[in-house]
Amino acid sequence: MEGQIAVAGLSHMGIVMAATFAAKGMNVVAISENSSLVDKLKKGEANISEPGLEAVLLNVGDQIIFSTDDALLSECQLIFCCLDVPTSDSGESDLSSVSRYLDLIERRAPASVVVIMSQVPPGFTRQWAKTRQSNTYYQVETLVFGEAMQRAKAPERIIIGSDGGEDKVPRLYQDLLDKFSCPLFHMSFESAEIAKISINLMLVASISAANTLAEICEAHTADWSDIQKVLHMDRRIGPFAYLTPGLGIAGGNLERDLETIDNLLVNAHDDVGIVAAFRRNSLWRKTWPERVLEREFGDSLKDCRVALWGLAYKSETDSLKNAASLILLKYLSLTHVAIFDPVVQSFTPQNSNHRVSPTALSACEGADALIVITPWKHFSNLCPKEVASVMKGNLVLDPFSCLDRQAWEKAGYKVLALGRGI
Template identity: 30%
Template sequence: MAELGHDVVGIDVDQHKVDELQAGRPPFFEPGFGEVLGRAVESGRLRFTTDMSEACDATVHFVAVGTPQTKGSYSADLTYVDAAVDGLLPFLSTGDLVVGKSTVPVGTAARLAELVEGAGSGATLAWNPEFLREGFAVQDTLSPDRFVYGVPSGDAGEAATAVLDEVYATALATGMPRLVTDYATAELVKVSANAFLATKISFINAMAEVAEATGADVTQLADAIGHDARIGRKFLNAGLGFGGGCLPKDIRAFRARGDELGLTDTLSFLGEVDAINLRRRERVVTLTRELLGDLAGRRVGVLGLAFKPNSDDVRDSPALDVVKKLLEAGAEVTAFDPEANGTAKRSFPELTTADNAEDAVRGADAVLVLTEWTEFRELDPERVGVLVAGKKVVDGRNCLDVGAWRAAGFEVRGLGRP
């Protein structure tokens, strides 16, 4: 927002995070974000604080806190959303707009709108879901593929739409699509988009299971069906499956909300989408065991810990889950990720990490590629062959040039490939 020319104050309860941001230091890895943050802070258009009263100077208030999975349940934990709105209420003025960005169960916006209206501040609530992809967040913020405004009916909705149009004027001027809906539709746009993407990924991973049973090649299958314009090739890469802080918890929360709405059968398919995804993790361990036999005492070099490349996010990371399963089976694991070593160690302190890919695979009986970072895709198999104790590779993301690795003497296993 500051990059677009707005004056912005970021408010958080974490003093350390606020201090780091105010110093221009990102608290997480995201390509290009450090540069944008530095420019914004230096320009004076962006500052950070823990003092909610600083919101008094703003007219648009974005609520962008997390909605994690509730412990012991599939439902979304709305504690932080509710706390943010409650904390904001005393500082709202007539004409202010509270804008929800968090991914929430359908019905949340209507409830919060009543809360905002009941406070008598004269402010209005809108719901404006975000569609940022980790690894592309800066690009997706400055130039998203669409805007969705969930607003109330009547004059209040028209006024809210006008304010959001002003906020996003730069992107809208390029012809960016804009959809104005009611609250419920805006909330459903985000969760249904994530549910569809998760379903597409799990579909191709189900086909990988069929391919393994029949000797087919799932990558060629994906290429073939991806040429159908109705299907498309994106999100048809079979492998270890999805993870991160969005898709897994969002499809579970969507299913839980369906149960609450009496739509258990309607969204029951999401349970199988989740199950297929989780089976891929166990399958990688099985493939490793097929290569090495008993895993106890065997040395495994793991390349990749983040749930996807260009991120340091290890929330519900399939790669980190595989590492844990290998350790439980008695394997000796050394892992490396270009950005996620630190975040992985914070959530899994007993993990052994290396400073680079070569050190991770040195002396390994098998190498597992679990995150498709470019540097792993471009590894020289001849060089790796000199370092390892055993020429065995599990390509958990189907991202390697299998022919080149086999030519270098490696036995290679992939998911859904002969």
């Protein structure tokens, strides 16, 4: 079909971008090797938890052709490689699948314009572009789990890398970019690749600073939420600064960029101390629940029962990549733990002391402590008096301040949170 575009690789980013392009009025061919995934997507069902995604898939109808037939790529003039890059627990990237899809694109559609959106290290796009005659571009992806559809449809800006950093792109690509009505930044391949890493490293810096300062608040009976408001009013920091303390860095993307920066600094014989500091800070904050439990229960923790609300590393996603919940469950290997997550349904405990409960309330039966490890809105609506009727103890660890602290304390609970002194 004239003007038809393709998305190759249907992991999280690929599914979201295919849906977004269709929602913007484009005809999209979406290719995956996974036949069961393709069958689900044809029915408007996604294998990922992303607010608004399934509604878009059902609404765009025939504008997306989901298929395992990669021969369809030959009909497309503009092809996006949108495969998420898997990472190890330490953040090392596995680019083999991306390379395989790019080889497939070149074999099926050598004359097409190719846009790589998969996150790759500096130099990767230029190296691949040398092997082909047609135009190649790198477009920076800035999606966020749980907000992906919103950010995909209305990005703050679009960053495009090209061989010479020129600001002109082929007409079909420009027509698509115009549908987003946002600033466009053109630069070289390497600048765009490092721009993506730079965005994530600045987020890591903000997260690390917020976590460090929040911990100081915990030790000095201060409240970080009050200080956040002051910092957001400072124009040098800004109203949208990432100042919410958390349980370390998770999800895989930020860890990958820390690993990339670390490798680049090592290869340049430069100082890697800042990356090591960020990693230490992340690991330290991930163990906040463990340190609180040890302080509150000591050696008797092994005889306790703990209710764990949540598993995902953040709300509005089902991702467990480097989640603090998994570290906590390892620590609680000798403790009876009842787990409930409203979205992560396929989790199987690896420990006989741990079980999955059908509801948040049933997880609390006989519990000495409750830990809200993922701040799902579902939990904020639960009645503390109802929970108190089944719990044995009164300790609540609510690191992200998901619960109404006053209501829970009025119900007799001791509520502890990140960045808040006691």
